[in-house]
Amino acid sequence: MLRYLLRRLAIAVPMLIVASFAMFMLVSLSGDPLSRFRSMDPPPPESSIRSMELELGLDRPLPERYVRWLLGVLHGDFGKSVVNVDIGQVLPGRLLISLRLIVIAIVVAAIVSIAVGVIGAVRQYGLIDNSLSVLVFVGMSLPLFWFAVMLKQWAISINRSSGRTILYTIGDGSQTGAHGLALLGFLALPTIALAVNIFASWSRYVRASMIEVLNTDYMRLARAKGLSRTQAVLRHGLRNALMPFVTVVALEFSSLVGGAVVTESVFQWRGMGDLLLNGIRNLDVHVVMAWLLVFATATILLNLLADLVYGLLDPRIRHARTF
Structure with missing residues (x-):
C-alpha cells in the first residue's frame, strides 16, 4: 500500500x-x-x-x-493581485470557510444517499421505493440557485414568526465569532441547499449498486447460512455496494465545488467562492489561479483517497501487488 x-x-x-x-x-x-x-x-x-x-x-x-x-x-507567494489583495494571507481563512461547508455537505449527503439507496434497493418497486424515487427525482430537478433562494425566503418567514433569528440567511458566522447553536444557524441553510443538490444523484448510484449486490451468489449464501436480510445487507452487501459510490463522490467533487460557489454567492459567504467571483470580475489572474490550484490539488488528493478506501472496503484489493 x-x-x-x-x-x-x-x-x-x-x-x-x-x-x-x-x-x-x-x-x-x-x-x-x-x-x-x-x-x-x-x-x-x-x-x-x-x-x-x-x-x-x-x-x-x-x-x-x-x-x-x-x-x-x-515559496508561498501566490503573486500580486490587481486590487492589492494579499492572496497568501486571505487564502487560508477563505479556504477554511468553504471546506467547512463542502465537507459537512458531503457527510450529510453521503449518509442520506446511502440510507435512501439501500432502503430503495431492499424495498425495490414497493411503496417506499416509489415514494423515495419521487423524492429523489424532485431533488435532482431543483436548480441549486433557485432552491437556495427559496430556503432563504422560508427561513425569513420562520424568523419573523418566531420573533428571533433562528436561521441566518446572510454570512458564514466568521465575522461575528459564532459558535455552538449560533454557528449551526449559519451552516444549516447552505448545507441543506448543497446536500440536496448532490444527494439525489448519489442515492441512485447506491440503489443501483445495492440491487446488483443483492442478486449475487454470496448474498444468497449468507441468507442460506441463517443470516437475516438486514444482517446480510449490512455485513456483506453494503461494503461491496459502496465501492462504486466512492468513485462517484471522488469524480463529482469538482461539480460539488462549483455548487459551493453558487451557494456561497446566494448566502453571501466570504469563502473561496466569493474570492473566485471577485477575481473573475477584476480579471485578476493570480487570484483565479490560487483558487484553481487549491481545488485542483484537492481533487487529485480526493481521487487518491478514494483509491485507498477501496482497499478498506475490499480486502482482496492489494495495490502493492498490482503496482
Whole structure:
C-alpha cells in the first residue's frame, strides 16, 4: 500500500504542474487585467498603467510569467493581485470557510444517499421505493440557485414568526465569532441547499449498486447460512455496494465545488467562492489561479483517497501487488 501511495503521489506532481500550466495560459489569455483602468474617463496617465504592468509582470512573455508564478507558489507567494489583495494571507481563512461547508455537505449527503439507496434497493418497486424515487427525482430537478433562494425566503418567514433569528440567511458566522447553536444557524441553510443538490444523484448510484449486490451468489449464501436480510445487507452487501459510490463522490467533487460557489454567492459567504467571483470580475489572474490550484490539488488528493478506501472496503484489493 505504501509503494502504491508513493507512486500515485509521484504521478500527481507532474499532473498538477501540467494542469496548472494549462490553467495559467487560459486564465491569462481571458482578458486584460488593466482594461478597467484603460477604459476610465478620464483615463489614468500612461505612466501609471505602465507601472502597474511592470508590478504585475504583464510585460513579460506568458511562459516566463508562469515560471515566475510557479516558483513563487513553491515559496508561498501566490503573486500580486490587481486590487492589492494579499492572496497568501486571505487564502487560508477563505479556504477554511468553504471546506467547512463542502465537507459537512458531503457527510450529510453521503449518509442520506446511502440510507435512501439501500432502503430503495431492499424495498425495490414497493411503496417506499416509489415514494423515495419521487423524492429523489424532485431533488435532482431543483436548480441549486433557485432552491437556495427559496430556503432563504422560508427561513425569513420562520424568523419573523418566531420573533428571533433562528436561521441566518446572510454570512458564514466568521465575522461575528459564532459558535455552538449560533454557528449551526449559519451552516444549516447552505448545507441543506448543497446536500440536496448532490444527494439525489448519489442515492441512485447506491440503489443501483445495492440491487446488483443483492442478486449475487454470496448474498444468497449468507441468507442460506441463517443470516437475516438486514444482517446480510449490512455485513456483506453494503461494503461491496459502496465501492462504486466512492468513485462517484471522488469524480463529482469538482461539480460539488462549483455548487459551493453558487451557494456561497446566494448566502453571501466570504469563502473561496466569493474570492473566485471577485477575481473573475477584476480579471485578476493570480487570484483565479490560487483558487484553481487549491481545488485542483484537492481533487487529485480526493481521487487518491478514494483509491485507498477501496482497499478498506475490499480486502482482496492489494495495490502493492498490482503496482
